[in-house]
Amino acid sequence: MKSTAPLLALLLGLAAFTACRKDETAAPAAPTPSSGLHVLQSATDNGLTLELLNHSGTLEVGHNPVFIRIKDAHGSAVQNATVAWEPMMTMDMDGSTHQHSCPYSGLAPSADHSGLYEGYVVFNMASSATGSWELTLTYDVGGGPHSVALPVTVLSSDSDFRKRYTSAAGTDGTTYLLAMVEPAKPTSGVNTMVVGLYKRVSGTEFPVVDGYTIRVDPRMPGMGNHGAPGNVDLTQGADGFYHGSVGFSMTGYWKINLMVEDGTGTVLCGNPVTGTEPESSIYFKVNF
Template sequence: MKSLLKYTLAFFIMAATTMFTSCSSDDDTTTTTTDELSGITKFKEFSNDTHTIELYSKAGSLEQGFNEISIRIKDKSTGNYEKNAEVSWMPIMHMTMMNHSCPKSEVEKTTPNGTLYNGYIVFQMAQNTTEYWDLKVDYTIEGTAYTATSVIDVPASAKKKVSSFTGTDGVKYVVAYAEPTNPKVAVNDIALGVWKMQNMMDFPVVDGYKVKIDPRMPSMGNHSSPNNVDATQKTIGGLYEGKLSLTMTGYWKINLQLLNAAGDVLKGETITETVTESSLFVEIEF
């Protein structure tokens, strides 16, 4: 009898341990997935015969301008997310008379064991009733190539965040505002991107230039702010980083000047008593 009780007790202890371990494992998986998606929201999914492509962003949408985008690839047959894909993308604006692309980054993984593939796309123009953007995602898994394409929504931004123009050197440029996404009354870290149009489909990063910054409040006598720092590149191929001083809440026009490596102004004007705004600017309101 004692022997039977001993084995019965041992069985229940093992069962309880297994159940606890199983629950802990499930919780760990849920926590990992939740942490990976923290701060981003899915705004689009589309499929091919094999996979479902999921698109995420902080805002849960896209807009005209600079957009950080994350991708997940789900196997339809297993429901599992692919962790070892090589991914690239190609956004295309379908206009009435022509097609073109826009500035975009490579697509890379930020965590080796994660399921997210990340990058940015800069939509220099918004969709309209007759012209639209689509996104083609190409990827390779264990030597097999796949592709999926879908129309995406790119509405106009509420404030001006991107500018396309021809510089005094005859080159076509795109300048876009990237950070801060949540500006504060403080000296903020600002990030801007500079690209050139090499052809209708290729927009490489411009290296070694400078973006001069002069924020102004038009409703408050067009006053500026102290301690701004012009934006320069910290790394080749990267965004241009500087300091943006905002002394109060409200609407700010951030006047810009784009200078090449020799210091020549390619676009934009210095603000004076008679020149109240630059022809190159972005806007924020908070």
């Protein structure tokens, strides 16, 4: 019976070895999203897997929180990388190509999803037959910077009863871009409202606009264009976003009319809703 001991050890060793190999080969195929995140796109580069993730599983025109995960060959998240990105749309215009970017943040380690990097992109156009988006990821895990282009599909967020992004040329000649962050899930009563306000400096520069005011006037077009109490015009917070409140006195379809004012109170975009003017030229739409 003594003679079986070495054989048993060998078999156990083989079993352990096989199990280990199984784990490694199974890892890439496993659905690995960390707590409710969906992988939107992935690429392999330099022996690493780069993943683009978010909560909804789709990207759309307007404000999109996005996560980046860099995985090593064992499937472990690389946490000490330097990461940057740039979204770019390539458009076919009468046979010639035109490229533009959109507003986007930097990337920082995520507080809620350990090992991931977090930021946001404010897509200003939907993907189409003549226009496609790519997110170019530049990362450095210690061996120098590498760049990888990830193609992404951006859906429209503008329909009959929904609109979470708008842009307009101001009376000062500048194009302003407004993206609604909150309310993401509107309810009856007073809702916290958060909006990102950006301006177009060039096709690749869309900085945050500082020190303005965004006026809000929610109306129900289907019910005599009545309003609701509880509105607080939006002013800029320490996070750069504009914060205030919007009131919805009942469920249904609401148009949130907007006006952008500069620091001196001059209206640059939009107009007041009056008896003869049922809507502003800029607005968001919600339906709940």
